[in-house]
Amino acid sequence: MKVIVIEDNPDHFEIIEDAFASITGINAQVVRADTLAAGKSLLFSEYFDICLCDLQLPDSSIAQTVDWLSSQTHPLPMVTLTSLHSIEIAQNLLHKGVQDYLSKDELTAQLLYKTCQYAIERFRHQQEATGYNQDMQVFCDSLSHDFNGHINRIKGVSRALKSDLMERTSCTADELQWFDYLETSTSEVQNLVSDLQSYLSVGYVNQSFETVCLKLVVKKVVASLKSALQIDFEANMPNELPTISGNPALLQLLFQNLIANSIKFNNNQPIIDITMKDNGNYIDIVLRDNGIGFDPIHAQKIFSPFNRLANGKKFSGSGLGLSIVKRIVAHHDGSIEAHSALGVGSKFTLKFKKEA
The missing domain is CATH 3.40.50.2300 (Response regulator)
Known part of the structure; x- marks a missing residue:
């Protein structure tokens, strides 16, 4: 040695x-x-x-x-x-x-020897895990690339066929509806692939931690969603939200999925209230919305992959959004709880360790 x-x-x-x-x-x-x-x-x-x-x-x-x-x-x-x-x-x-x-x-000599042996062994395991994580990331990226390539080809053929038919003859209302259905379905598959990539990547990509200001993260997410969704929604938050040790990209994805979930499952103009509470060694971040809510017996089920409690025809999606949220929170040594009732909105409580 x-x-x-x-x-x-x-x-x-x-x-x-x-x-x-x-x-x-x-x-x-x-x-x-x-x-x-x-x-x-x-x-x-x-x-x-x-x-x-x-x-x-x-x-x-x-x-x-x-x-x-x-x-x-x-x-x-x-x-x-x-x-x-x-x-x-x-x-x-x-x-x-x-x-x-x-x-x-x-x-002591014994403590020195044990500490060094354990450190060397732990480092070796970390190196092996890093190699596995890199392989997993390559797999996720390759899977996403291949799927999207096939889907884009299907979209391209569908659009070309529709354009060609429209030039030669007129399409019936049913035929136009089928083309629209094909366009919508392929877009939903692309969204599913994107969500799957996010879900599989959490914990496997090279995610360095740093000091992250949650206030800036949430403000960035709100601005991005208002621009992308073109939906008027209200997001209220305190003047101060804490800084925590975390990965900025993952935390942005967490709040993006959580806030987007509150916007999607809503029959009203969405109102989202974000508050915080100092809870000893942890910080609680609480998000409340005025959405459709859910039966409280499903409070744990909603975090399972591909679980969709709401009407699938009215509320489309992959069923992975909250699963991704839960994986990201767990990756930060935190936890998440959901409380709701039908028709009264939902409350999500995120627990993060205070920054050391």
Whole structure:
């Protein structure tokens, strides 16, 4: 095992080096870098199995080191070395690509060995999962491309046939209706393919997390839907919505599907009220609408793929919109609940972890 230790304190490095030396059954080659710059240089020029990195270094403050650890895609497992007062910082890094942390105040040879072994194994699994995710994304994109290619050809032939017939003779009302039906049906299949791609992609595409302002996300979604749907609807929200750690594209898709759902399943001019509530370690985002509602016995069923409770002839769609919402919320370690009754609108409560 070849280990790089980025540690400026020689006494601390000696403790780590001695701990590795006392572990029977492994031959550990331990290399020290006393600054972050020296550590980066070694990582670039040599192969290591694992990196142990102190948070406080002569050429890098804790904030700068944290930024480097969390903003890079590292080619090897990273373990942070902390003192007792910085354990919370190290714990937060576990959600940003770092495999584990070690408290220098409680370091033992056995703990050091187990931590390194687990970090290496965890990193290997993450790399395998990344490869699987990339394969899954290629599959989703290929599936969407192939389906849309066939559908566009059907549309093209249908339009050409209709145009040719109209030039040679007049079509009956029934024949025109069949052409319209073919156009509508192929468009619905394209929408289904798009929704399927979104549904399958959640959790598999490369989705980096960052600080996201939900107020800006919702405002962008509302503006986009008003432009695309050409429907007059009212969307009310507080002056402030929280920032959370998440993926901007997925969160935009979440609110787009949720708000579009409230607009679609509505016999009135849609009114959507969005509120928030601080709930300890979580933030509740509540969306209420004045739509047709649903029977409360179906409160869980509506999040299942391809479930459509409303009249399919009046309210078209793939039945995947709320399923996509639920997958995105789960991907952000959150939850969603639905409450409603027939004819009185619906309420959706999203729970997100507060940003650390």
